[in-house]
Amino acid sequence: MDLELSLEEAVFGRENEIRLPRAESCTACGGSGAASPSDMATCATCHGTGQQTFRQGFLTIARTCGSCHGAGRTIRKPCGECRGQGRVQRQRTLKVRIPPGVDSENRIRVRGEGEAGEQGGPPGDLYVILHVRDHPVFRREGRDLALDLPITFSQAALGAEIPIPLLGGARRA
Numbered sequence: 102m103d104l105e106l107s108l109e110e111a112v113f114g115r116e117n118e119i120r121l122p123r124a125e126s127c128t129a130c131g132g133s134g135a136a137s138p139s140d141m142a143t144c145a146t147c148h149g150t151g152q153q154t155f156r157q158g159f160l161t162i163a164r165t166c167g168s169c170h171g172a173g174r175t176i177r178k179p180c181g182e183c184r185g186q187g188r189v190q191r192q193r194t195l196k197v198r199i200p201p202g203v204d205s206e207n208r209i210r211v212r213g214e215g216e217a218g219e220q221g222g223p224p225g226d227l228y229v230i231l232h233v234r235d236h237p238v239f240r241r242e243g244r245d246l247a248l249d250l251p252i253t254f255s256q257a258a259l260g261a262e263i264p265i266p267l268l269g270g271a272r273r274a
Contacts, residue, residue: 114201
């Protein structure tokens with residue numbers, strides 16, 4: 102998932118709340134895709150191995166079973182909620198902590214908040230890719246913040262008090 106941040110959020114860090122659609126394990130069938138456990142049957146094509154083997158002379162070639170797609174089981178009656186997929190699409194709201202000092206293209210891994218695994222497997226990890234918007238005053242130069250502050254020749258020669266913009270407000274120098 103992509104997340105856009107302001108420069109202030111990237112420098113100081115914060116906790117963001119994000120909404121994302123994701124596939125979650127179907128609660129009605131437990132992720133199996135079958136209406137009930139008795140509606141699962143051993144695949145008649147591969148006899149439960151998940152592979153079909155073919156002989157050509159002295160060579161034996163194995164490939165994934167086309168009937169059960171390698172699962173070794175077929176569904177006689179699919180679940181009514183997920184239609185045999187074992188997963189359903191749902192909206193989730195997560196809190197993601199953005200640490201201070203991040204930059205564009207940094208990734209944050211949120212363990213166990215990705216898509217649900219197939220056949221009731223555990224969910225994967227969610228990766229949040231950060232994008233920092235340009236700031237109207239400051240620019241990043243590596244790990245430093247820089248700005249152009251125009252002054253006149255007389256201010257440079259004689260000295261002057263000039264307000265210096267900061268991310269947290271202005272300061273006199």
